[in-house]
Amino acid sequence: MMRGSRLIALLTDFGWRDPFAGVMKGVIAGIAPRARVIDLCHDIEPHEIDQARFLLRSSVPYFPKGTIFVCVVDPGVGSARRALCVESGSRIFIGPDNGLFTEMLAETGARAREITNPRLRLPSVSQTFHGRDVFAPAAAHLASGVPPSRLGKLVRDPVRLPPLDPVRTGRRFWSGRVAHIDRFGNLITNLPAAEFLPPAVRGAAVKAGFQTITRVCRSYAEAPEGELFLIAGSSGAIEISLRQSSAAKKLGVAVGAPVDLEIW
Amino acid sequence: MMRGSRLIALLTDFGWRDPFAGVMKGVIAGIAPRARVIDLCHDIEPHEIDQARFLLRSSVPYFPKGTIFVCVVDPGVGSARRALCVESGSRIFIGPDNGLFTEMLAETGARAREITNPRLRLPSVSQTFHGRDVFAPAAAHLASGVPPSRLGKLVRDPVRLPPLDPVRTGRRFWSGRVAHIDRFGNLITNLPAAEFLPPAVRGAAVKAGFQTITRVCRSYAEAPEGELFLIAGSSGAIEISLRQSSAAKKLGVAVGAPVDLEIW
């Protein structure tokens, strides 16, 4: 097994204040002592599957091939929802079958397995923490060379959620969402900048909260003080920003809030 | 020395906003370049030794044998309190002698040493940051193959605190505590679920804040909206939860708050 596959990345809504992520790493270290673990993000809003999908999609290309992603945003833990292993684009994704991997399943050649092999999980499985008892052990076994086929059988009907893309509502109009808000208060939308910002279009107006923003800047430094502006963010999406301040606070909106786009 | 012992886990009340944990890792990397470090938890409430004991006890079994735990919840730093190395259950615990390791000391064959060897600490020891100057170096030296006996002499009277267990207050009554509150607002009590929840008992009533909870659920998904319920948590303790919401906010209680249990 190639060395790159020994990298495990964690994406969860566990936050940093609890020992959840640390205990998952302890479990991984016990099964795959040489695997390396990267915390991709633990601050998905509790149970916000769409936010996790968005951040996963924009982060995955920056990780080496063979990386195993363990994704735990899992309001259905302990219910009958399946545990899933998705092989997609030379990377592997482990987590609950609740739509988290919709984008990965859309890739050519992607395939999903239900994780059922009791030898590849902890001997005792709790009702509330499959990150520790099921997903971390599965990832660690893969990292130590176990082939995915040992986890369980292929399934044809993994859960798929509606696409993350904005919806066209008129010839020049689109309806999007706030996909994420970063530490600086930048609102990351699901509107692709390459399609909807100049030079692709002559101009764009984005409505969020009670404001409409039309100014477009190429960098934070060129933005005027105190005025909201649009910028092509690092994930390729339109972001609403405020120089050295929080656009989210100024607009009073949260993850999931609608953003309306008009282009001309 | 076996490879497993090169794993160091950190449990502190340092939080994530300061360079404290990062500097400890720098110190470890300088002494034991091949040691691997896992952040178990840095968000113990400042100076809450009992919370640290509880989380340590429930996390340790998930780490491989030979793991070295550095635990720093240390209101007495800079005073005459001793620095301790406890060998217990094929794992090692490094930290202040203030009761943090009460549970580890109760294991058969456990032994404690005072860390006194000036060669195994940083040349200059501050009054306020023994995590960096004393505990991280001690752990790193152990990880690089130094035997515990080099740290200092055995001591017979390490500090032990009262047990974390609930207190029986009547034939069917127990008095417990909120041991931890997780990111989701679940209240983790010190009441063992295997002993006090069905099927071990016919029914249970837990009083916390001004409410009494009797509903028991097997998973978050089966819980009714808006109603507090009891569940066997992943640490084996009874947890008070609210589906997709914060039980802690609803009840207005904090770590250490009393929870009263009645069983029938």
Added chain:
Amino acid sequence: MMRGSRLIALLTDFGWRDPFAGVMKGVIAGIAPRARVIDLCHDIEPHEIDQARFLLRSSVPYFPKGTIFVCVVDPGVGSARRALCVESGSRIFIGPDNGLFTEMLAETGARAREITNPRLRLPSVSQTFHGRDVFAPAAAHLASGVPPSRLGKLVRDPVRLPPLDPVRTGRRFWSGRVAHIDRFGNLITNLPAAEFLPPAVRGAAVKAGFQTITRVCRSYAEAPEGELFLIAGSSGAIEISLRQSSAAKKLGVAVGAPVDLEIW
């Protein structure tokens, strides 16, 4: 290249809630699979360059020689500001040319290069996330053995900011700043304790907010309940503390606030 140089430490104002640091680690893992990464601190106040300088200066000595520091506090990202690689004191510093490395540049023999080699960055460079696209790749290439000279040419005029030291305002008077506030609410000033606290002086009075503090303690444990006191902090600076409570809350001051010192 020696093994020690394969250690990369990250200091940013990215916080922990976003995938920024995680994605940087993914990029590093793709270029330098054997490099090890330590999170020194991600909670610099957004855009607070002086706070980053202060924490960097006090943390660097605890990291092994050869460590590569990637420092991203970068309000000018996407503007014409240069990307810098500073070799100083047998360590390497990568980040924006905005004064972050003033202290490192002051070391004997320090030299700075502009990072310009397009082969040592990601193929596509965003306007807003050079941590991922420029700085992490540069550090990873150095960690994998590329010599700094390949990054770009030496520059003679890297940005230098005014010193972090306090300013003398009278024979017995100095004007300083709150350089950092830690998780416990301790105010870390830029006043060197070895110079301004007993036994170096007979006594000291520090004014912060509306209070003047003259009590000096050698440890938190020896401090009286409820009374602000001065202590020699672990970074060598005078700290204003309150036993088992937050001095910052009591004084109502923030990072950057003035602290006036009188000695006698």
